[in-house]
Amino acid sequence: MQIYKVGGAVRDRLLGKPVTDIDWVVVGATTEEMLAKGFRPVGADFPVFLHPKSGEEYALARTERKSGRGYGGFTFHASPEVTLEEDLIRRDLTINAMAEDDQQNLTDPYHGQRDLEARLLRHVSPAFAEDPLRVLRVARFAARYAGLGFTVAPETLELMRQLSESGELEALTAERSWKEISRALMEDQPQVFIEVLRECGALKVLMPEVDALFGVPQPEAHHPEIDTGVHTLSVLEQAARHKQPLTVRWACLLHDLGKGLTPEEEWPRHIAHEHKGLKLIKAVNERFKAPKDCQELALLVGEYHTHGHRALELKPSTLLELLQSFDVYRRPQRFEEFIAACEMDARGRKGLEQRSYPQADYLRGAANAARTVAVQPLLEKGFKGPELGEAIKRERLKALKAYKEQA
Ligand code: CTP
Secondary structure (H helix, E strand, C coil): CEEEEECHHHHHHHCCCCCCCCEEEEECCCHHHHHHCCCEEEECCEEEEECCCCCCEEEECEEEEECCCCHHHEEEEECCCCCHHHHHHCCCEHHHCCEECCCCCEECCCCHHHHHHHCEECECCHHHHHCCHHHHHHHHHHHHHHHHCCEECHHHHHHHHHHHHCCHHHHCCHHHHHHHHHHHHCCCCHHHHHHHHHHCCHHHHHCHHHHCCCCCECCCCCCCCCEHHHHHHHHHHHHHHCCCCHHHHHHHHHCCHHHHHCCHHHCCCCCCHHHHCHHHHHHHHHHCCCCHHHHHHHHHHHHHHHHHHCHHHCCHHHHHHHHHHHCCCCCHHHHHHHHHHHHHHHHCCCCCCCCCCCHHHHHHHHHHHHHCCCCHHHHHCCCCHHHHHHHHHHHHHHHHHHHHHHC
């Protein structure tokens, strides 16, 4: 049997990027031979094995044919006769379809190296269409390598467009989609992920609520960029620039969904968009089974981001309601993430990227003021149950009034 390094490890070495995990392809071997060498099979009928020591993935060279819709619809054909070239041709992108032997000799039948130099994300063959998840993968690679000047080849974008129109994307499982979405959001230029999905028509299928924001105007005084979709992309861009975590990036993407529901007669104003957007945020959250912390933050940011912007003008009672909604006493981190998302929203506006955001420290100060209220003295005064809750709230309100006066 011959063993080659394939995929991302070869690509990233040639790009001079750090290689984290290595995938291997094995040519000329049978399942039985792999098992005899101590490799552990990944699944019952999947020709992938884990190395007994390193735990790295070794896949038998295979060709793939599609038998039905969706991920479950794959049939694999792996046999010792399948050549390296036959295996590589069914991979997604030319830059991912190179192999290397243990002497670092490159096998590159589909000109991945040429495309690396040309900074092109180009599909290898029509077999690209066998897995619709690749539409998201290409958009993710575009987000990752945009800084290096990579773009999607026009013919690949066309194929992605056809796949998006074919209804195939609907068959992707929430888990597979979320894995791509969450990884893409953590790339250096996550806004490029959304842009590419939009360009090929996949955004309309995957997140029509986000797609609907493009072409929706906002008041120029607050939003020099005017377009709500463009604003959303800028907010995401800021979130990446400020190295925000996934929760914040997800919330940034979804914070203004309500603006897509405003009747045209009301444009460019968006009355109560915060509240109207909640059902859309919930739908997107559930569609991709986003993790609980992402879901929660997106909903809270959707509902309260304008409160964040108006923090300095809020009445103490409204500030208290905000702090209570976030449960800042037990969940300080979540409130920090809310503040971060609001700040990204404020900076994600044309020409205002460098603005300061005094609301952030003001909100932190308010949370600290409310937290200083001690429960023990109230217990000692004999408060219990709901009355205790009310007494704590009254004390917190007092603390917030004092805070607002001295701020
Ligand atoms: N691959 C593919 N189609 C997919 C998934 C993977 O063709 N839907 C192939 C590509 O050749 C890819 C390799 O399998 O390079 C390994 O896949 P994976 O580990 O998911 O991605 P990497 O390319 O290693 O990229 P990353 O750096 O994002 O892990």
